[in-house]
Amino acid sequence: MSAQLSVRDLSITLQNGVRILRNVSLEVGAGRVHGLVGESGAGKSMIGKAILGTLPHAMNVTGGQICFGDVDLMAMAPKARRTWIGANAALIPQDPLTALNPSKRIGPQITRRLVDILGWAKTNAKARALDLLAEVQITDPARVMRSYPHELSGGMRQRILIASAFAAEPKLIIADEPTTALDVTVQKQILKLIAQMQAEHGTALLFVTHDLGVVSKVCDTMSVLYAGKVLENAQMRRFFTHPIHPYSRALLAATPTYSNPTGSLAQVPQKVIDGVEQDIRHHDIRNHI
Amino acid sequence: MNLLRVIFLRLATTFLTLFGVAVIVFFVIRVVPGNPIAMMLPPGATEADVARLQAQYGFDKSIPEQFFIWLGGVLQGDFGTSISTRQPVSELVLGRLPATLELSVVALLMACLIGGTLALTGTRMRGTRTEGAIDVSTGVALSVPDFLWGLVLILLFGVLWPVFHISGRISPSLDIDFTTNFYMFEALLRLRFDVLADLVGHMFMPALALAIPLAAIIGQLLKQSLKETMHLDYVALARTKGYSERHVITREALPNAILPTLTLVGVQFTFLIGGTVIIERLFSYEGLGNMAIDAVINRDLPLIQGIVLLFALLFTVVNLVVDMLYVVLNPRLRHA
Numbered sequence: 001m002s003a004q005l006s007v008r009d010l011s012i013t014l015q016n017g018v019r020i021l022r023n024v025s026l027e028v029g030a031g032r033v034h035g036l037v038g039e040s041g042a043g044k045s046m047i048g049k050a051i052l053g054t055l056p057h058a059m060n061v062t063g064g065q066i067c068f069g070d071v072d073l074m075a076m077a078p079k080a081r082r083t084w085i086g087a088n089a090a091l092i093p094q095d096p097l098t099a100l101n102p103s104k105r106i107g108p109q110i111t112r113r114l115v116d117i118l119g120w121a122k123t124n125a126k127a128r129a130l131d132l133l134a135e136v137q138i139t140d141p142a143r144v145m146r147s148y149p150h151e152l153s154g155g156m157r158q159r160i161l162i163a164s165a166f167a168a169e170p171k172l173i174i175a176d177e178p179t180t181a182l183d184v185t186v187q188k189q190i191l192k193l194i195a196q197m198q199a200e201h202g203t204a205l206l207f208v209t210h211d212l213g214v215v216s217k218v219c220d221t222m223s224v225l226y227a228g229k230v231l232e233n234a235q236m237r238r239f240f241t242h243p244i245h246p247y248s249r250a251l252l253a254a255t256p257t258y259s260n261p262t263g264s265l266a267q268v269p270q271k272v273i274d275g276v277e278q279d280i281r282h283h284d285i286r287n288h289i
Numbered sequence: 290m291n292l293l294r295v296i297f298l299r300l301a302t303t304f305l306t307l308f309g310v311a312v313i314v315f316f317v318i319r320v321v322p323g324n325p326i327a328m329m330l331p332p333g334a335t336e337a338d339v340a341r342l343q344a345q346y347g348f349d350k351s352i353p354e355q356f357f358i359w360l361g362g363v364l365q366g367d368f369g370t371s372i373s374t375r376q377p378v379s380e381l382v383l384g385r386l387p388a389t390l391e392l393s394v395v396a397l398l399m400a401c402l403i404g405g406t407l408a409l410t411g412t413r414m415r416g417t418r419t420e421g422a423i424d425v426s427t428g429v430a431l432s433v434p435d436f437l438w439g440l441v442l443i444l445l446f447g448v449l450w451p452v453f454h455i456s457g458r459i460s461p462s463l464d465i466d467f468t469t470n471f472y473m474f475e476a477l478l479r480l481r482f483d484v485l486a487d488l489v490g491h492m493f494m495p496a497l498a499l500a501i502p503l504a505a506i507i508g509q510l511l512k513q514s515l516k517e518t519m520h521l522d523y524v525a526l527a528r529t530k531g532y533s534e535r536h537v538i539t540r541e542a543l544p545n546a547i548l549p550t551l552t553l554v555g556v557q558f559t560f561l562i563g564g565t566v567i568i569e570r571l572f573s574y575e576g577l578g579n580m581a582i583d584a585v586i587n588r589d590l591p592l593i594q595g596i597v598l599l600f601a602l603l604f605t606v607v608n609l610v611v612d613m614l615y616v617v618l619n620p621r622l623r624h625a
Contacts, residue, residue, distance in 0.1 A: 049525075052528070054525050057416055082528075082532075082533070091525075093526055094522070095522055098521055098523065100523055101523045101544075102545060102620070103618070103619065103620060104544075117531040148620045150620070
């Protein structure tokens with residue numbers, strides 16, 4: 001299996017010296033789905049941002065490599081890297097309500113970059129957008145293309161953002177908690193849609209989430225992140241049957257189940273947390289792919 | 290379309306506003322001390338002379354009576370006769386209006402240009418010393434009033450390095466007959482660039498003095514809302530699409546960030562028009578504001594009333610235009 005994306009020893013540090021990511025390594029195989037799970041604040045989204053080059057001003061990459069196929073992104077000049085990312089990677093953002101520009105119609109928000117960055121003809125870009133909107137099961141794509149974001153529901157907007165992410169046939173898509181902001185019934189449909197689109201287009205997908213249930217449904221491989229550190233890289237099935245890291249085991253044990261609805265919710269024990277924090281201090285890396 | 294309703298409602302309220310202004314102006318200037326009749330008569334005039342003039346201008350009637358006579362005239366387009374020049378007020382005021390309009394609009398354009406450039410540069414350079422320098426200079430520009438900027442400019446470009454005219458609107462030596470009083474507009478249409486250059490040379494300093502405080506406000510507010518907008522998800526998403534920082538700022542963030550600034554510019558523009566009164570005086574610019582000061586000095590009551598009413602009309606028109614622009618620029622308001 002060749003890697004579409006490989007991140008090696010990536011470290012990100014805040015300007016005040018606080019470390020956001022510590023020597024993070026992970027791989028996303030071509031056409032595969034890699035889950036990235038972790039608690040809030042573990043640094044999941046920052047990995048995606050570092051790859052796409054949209055880290056906040058206050059954060060700097062202080063070490064490591066991001067390779068996209070054979071291309072070393074860190075070695076590229078900023079402008080070349082930006083257009084390269086624009087052509088080869090895409091983002092499905094977390095909150096569809098804020099990820100579309102409120103003052104622009106939907107159509108141009110999908111087609112403009114195809115014309116501006118990739119040099120498509122306008123008619124081709126428009127035809128492509130109409131096809132994709134139909135593919136993400138939007139009824140009456142022509143009308144939606146003329147709509148403004150505020151005229152559409154959250155679920156529809158997320159479908160549009162998914163269509164837009166696939167528009168340029170990127171090799172890699174980063175989905176940053178794409179279902180978190182949606183209500184539960186819509187979450188399921190969107191999840192199914194992303195999995196379906198990924199399979200049809202053969203795109204590598206880095207799926208950032210805090211929901212192990214979601215990971216088990218869509219991912220091939222996965223990484224567990226805690227406090228900016230990868231604790232475990234694993235095959236998805238192996239992770240759910242044989243988790244290696246104590247934190248992973250505790251995390252799985254804490255998954256709520258329907259079989260015991262009245263029981264109290266399990267937590268990750270403090271002992272495990274202390275162990276992880278100590279491990280991080282000792283730079284104990286466990287890679288198991 | 291919502292736009293038509295907005296315009297209609299605004300026109301209706303405009304009439305109410307103007308009526309209120311008319312009432313206030315009429316009564317207030319009659320309470321202020323100073324007698325126009327006394328200004329018109331030579332020393333040693335008899336009681337009979339005073340009575341005759343008072344009757345001629347209607348000052349012998351009660352104030353409410355005078356008001357309704359005047360209001361009746363205004364409704365028919367007759368704003369009375371100026372006491373100091375004995376010309377119809379409407380003719381005087383409309384003759385000067387174009388000069389003030391040109392000055393205000395040029396000042397507004399300058400303010401938008403300077404303020405917009407500062408905001409965009411500051412956003413592009415956020416977190417650097419350039420941004421700090423912009424913050425400091427807008428702070429200074431904002432804390433000094435327009436007439437003081439006028440004096441500073443006169444000192445700089447009129448005295449130390451005399452490149453601009455320090456008084457008047459146009460050089461009297463110029464050979465041109467204007468058919469309208471919109472000199473600048475007309476010079477532009479007739480392609481008389483020599484005249485245009487002369488007009489610009491006269492207008493540059495007063496317009497800049499008016500523009501500096503407004504430019505500072507625009508620069509500060511627009512930069513602030515641009516910086517906030519730059520953190521939003523759709524801006525980050527545009528970056529991942531391969532767009533440059535400049536494109537992201539001007540095409541993605543600006544159309545949304547400009548809305549609060551627009552409202553403020555509307556309000557501030559009316560202050561700018563108010564500011565023309567002193568600035569025109571300072572630069573001996575023959576506009577409405579300069580005329581207003583003369584009218585007050587001469588206790589020329591009909592002229593003061595006419596000028597104030599026209600200023601009030603200008604303010605409401607500016608607000609109407611801003612409201613319409615707001616609806617055009619913000620699609621969320623269109624179907625609301």
